[in-house]
Amino acid sequence: MASEIPDNSVGLVKPLSHRFDSSITLQSGAKLPGFELVYETYGRLNEERNNAVLICHALSGHHHAAGYHTREDTKPGWWDNCIGPGKPIDTDHFYVLSLNNLGGCHGTTGPTSINPDTGEIYGPTFPTVTVKDWVQTQHMLAQTLGIDKFAAVIGGSLGGMQAMQWTIDYPDRVAHALLIACTPKLSAQNIAFNEIARFAISSDPEFNGGHYQTRGVNPERGLGLARMVGHVTYLSDDAMGDRFGRELKSGDIALGQDVEFQVESYLHYQGETFSKLFDANTYILMTRALDYFDPAREFNDDLVRALANAKAKFLVASFTSDWRFAPERSDTIVDALIAAGKDVISTTIESTFGHDSFLLPIPRYFGVLHAYMGRIARERDL
Amino acid sequence: MASEIPDNSVGLVKPLSHRFDSSITLQSGAKLPGFELVYETYGRLNEERNNAVLICHALSGHHHAAGYHTREDTKPGWWDNCIGPGKPIDTDHFYVLSLNNLGGCHGTTGPTSINPDTGEIYGPTFPTVTVKDWVQTQHMLAQTLGIDKFAAVIGGSLGGMQAMQWTIDYPDRVAHALLIACTPKLSAQNIAFNEIARFAISSDPEFNGGHYQTRGVNPERGLGLARMVGHVTYLSDDAMGDRFGRELKSGDIALGQDVEFQVESYLHYQGETFSKLFDANTYILMTRALDYFDPAREFNDDLVRALANAKAKFLVASFTSDWRFAPERSDTIVDALIAAGKDVISTTIESTFGHDSFLLPIPRYFGVLHAYMGRIARERDL
Numbered sequence: 001m002a003s004e005i006p007d008n009s010v011g012l013v014k015p016l017s018h019r020f021d022s023s024i025t026l027q028s029g030a031k032l033p034g035f036e037l038v039y040e041t042y043g044r045l046n047e048e049r050n051n052a053v054l055i056c057h058a059l060s061g062h063h064h065a066a067g068y069h070t071r072e073d074t075k076p077g078w079w080d081n082c083i084g085p086g087k088p089i090d091t092d093h094f095y096v097l098s099l100n101n102l103g104g105c106h107g108t109t110g111p112t113s114i115n116p117d118t119g120e121i122y123g124p125t126f127p128t129v130t131v132k133d134w135v136q137t138q139h140m141l142a143q144t145l146g147i148d149k150f151a152a153v154i155g156g157s158l159g160g161m162q163a164m165q166w167t168i169d170y171p172d173r174v175a176h177a178l179l180i181a182c183t184p185k186l187s188a189q190n191i192a193f194n195e196i197a198r199f200a201i202s203s204d205p206e207f208n209g210g211h212y213q214t215r216g217v218n219p220e221r222g223l224g225l226a227r228m229v230g231h232v233t234y235l236s237d238d239a240m241g242d243r244f245g246r247e248l249k250s251g252d253i254a255l256g257q258d259v260e261f262q263v264e265s266y267l268h269y270q271g272e273t274f275s276k277l278f279d280a281n282t283y284i285l286m287t288r289a290l291d292y293f294d295p296a297r298e299f300n301d302d303l304v305r306a307l308a309n310a311k312a313k314f315l316v317a318s319f320t321s322d323w324r325f326a327p328e329r330s331d332t333i334v335d336a337l338i339a340a341g342k343d344v345i346s347t348t349i350e351s352t353f354g355h356d357s358f359l360l361p362i363p364r365y366f367g368v369l370h371a372y373m374g375r376i377a378r379e380r381d382l
Numbered sequence: 383m384a385s386e387i388p389d390n391s392v393g394l395v396k397p398l399s400h401r402f403d404s405s406i407t408l409q410s411g412a413k414l415p416g417f418e419l420v421y422e423t424y425g426r427l428n429e430e431r432n433n434a435v436l437i438c439h440a441l442s443g444h445h446h447a448a449g450y451h452t453r454e455d456t457k458p459g460w461w462d463n464c465i466g467p468g469k470p471i472d473t474d475h476f477y478v479l480s481l482n483n484l485g486g487c488h489g490t491t492g493p494t495s496i497n498p499d500t501g502e503i504y505g506p507t508f509p510t511v512t513v514k515d516w517v518q519t520q521h522m523l524a525q526t527l528g529i530d531k532f533a534a535v536i537g538g539s540l541g542g543m544q545a546m547q548w549t550i551d552y553p554d555r556v557a558h559a560l561l562i563a564c565t566p567k568l569s570a571q572n573i574a575f576n577e578i579a580r581f582a583i584s585s586d587p588e589f590n591g592g593h594y595q596t597r598g599v600n601p602e603r604g605l606g607l608a609r610m611v612g613h614v615t616y617l618s619d620d621a622m623g624d625r626f627g628r629e630l631k632s633g634d635i636a637l638g639q640d641v642e643f644q645v646e647s648y649l650h651y652q653g654e655t656f657s658k659l660f661d662a663n664t665y666i667l668m669t670r671a672l673d674y675f676d677p678a679r680e681f682n683d684d685l686v687r688a689l690a691n692a693k694a695k696f697l698v699a700s701f702t703s704d705w706r707f708a709p710e711r712s713d714t715i716v717d718a719l720i721a722a723g724k725d726v727i728s729t730t731i732e733s734t735f736g737h738d739s740f741l742l743p744i745p746r747y748f749g750v751l752h753a754y755m756g757r758i759a760r761e762r763d764l
Binding site for chain 2: 185186187188189191192193195196199200203204205221222225228229232235237240241243244245246261263264267268271291294323
């Protein structure tokens, strides 16, 4: 219970929403007949409208990044440790916008929404959505809020890909891009793990080709399994070892079918919890967006050319134990930015927590974020 | 077609089998009322009976390690590149024994066999089997063949664990142990991947709690998924990248549900092929044996003490890109062997092929094996 909301919290927040009534064409060519985006804001947009910061969420994220929805909430938003008064993304200076991306399952139009053209739930017929589509719709939302240019677009993992795409698609509308635990494209291994996750979901007999909602069922085992696969790739071998070692859930090795190592219970718990809260079609859609992301592709596989028109300054941060998007992947981005003549500061943070590090208040990491955001604030006299 | 069987092949071979009629007690305490082991031998046991070599198979292996069963076979045994006249494990000198381990699904008694006590298929009621049990039953088989002491016990991955256990349980019966791409125990991450594989199998509605065979079904999707997970962990990120990159199965990104990267097709093919040939209960049983393996456990987690009574000489080989059982795991074994005062030669082989390297004819690797086996042959005047 958060009846005592901490002083450095953004406090009680309410999700807002904006409905776009005209249709948009997505990168795939598919048209979406209007859509709704759910978002939250923290802090206050100043008169100059130059203190807006966009937070882009990762695979399983959503708009609720900071604060509490009710005093009874046991947990704050997913990046509450980083966003708030006096925190690295300081709401005393910045106006923070965080949304649930198109295709999501937390209020924004997505596979669980009704298709106005048919009156039925989209389900698996929801069109393919890409990082580029997310950036386009984020830009549309920004316009409705009177934000012409973001002081910073910030994201970790899939969120970092959106920040990168912003600098390519809207070079005049983003001053700084913070790419954290990011990669310019997925490796074959990354794609393989995503495909295993999708196959786990589609193999669940309750999946029904994606039409589970209309049949009143939910492919919970498949989605849980997908999450378990993801989870192992988010953690480092060391982090799992430190946390679980080879400890047994109870007692000694009995060599029976019931013996469980603690790491197994933990994974099952993660899978089960997640599968009750998340939509399987959205999970498939978002892993596909990850797979497709490859901004260099339309520039003859030349990342330098892809980034040539960017006008933003960049912070690129990676983590030593991240084997999903290893520091070498961030180095590829940094090298391309340098070759393209861009301003870039890069750092690799020592951490044993794997890809998940980007969500954790690791002192050096948060120190870097704090300092970099402070520099942006000073540039603007915030 | 192998109508032209190469000169350096062991040629046409026939699986043999031995039935043990008396019951044995397994490590779990469970009793097995007799069992049958299927095996092959290559080369000739010499008069001194000092040229026998035992090959221990890994997770999905079996007795057919070398040669061809028929002239129509399109593929030879799984380690044919390493076993044969003039090859690293030279059948001109050595008598090679290779068996399908207890609990297997290639002829040896296992979950697909009939339980003589009930007249029904064991299925999921087949008792838990450990590396120690395999070593015990391998020893029983060796005795029936008149082999008192192996010149070498050799294995990669799970096979290396058996070789290590041999030196602990039967110190007087193994002269050399070759531990390749091995580990003294699984990490939490290794266990996590195994548990995901098991959960994938048990989540398949055709699994029926393991009673699929009696119902005339097969959890092919679940087993295929399990294999896909395993496969990604056997390959390195680089190996997958070199082999598949981000190439599409056909054409350009259409952004539809049908788009497939080549790595996805490959994984599905691997999963489907495997799931038609392997038994799901055996897969569960063998991954459990991997999880349980921890010879130091009964020595207060002291690997040095666990290996104290070993009399074998050791070769420990690992591969740079193996992230499943990384070189550091082999180093742990080497350090313990040195601390225990044992003879050990160790090497880390440069390779981009990940854990799978142990099956591949990497020149330096095969050179080392050839040289080490040559030394064993010379010691014995073979």
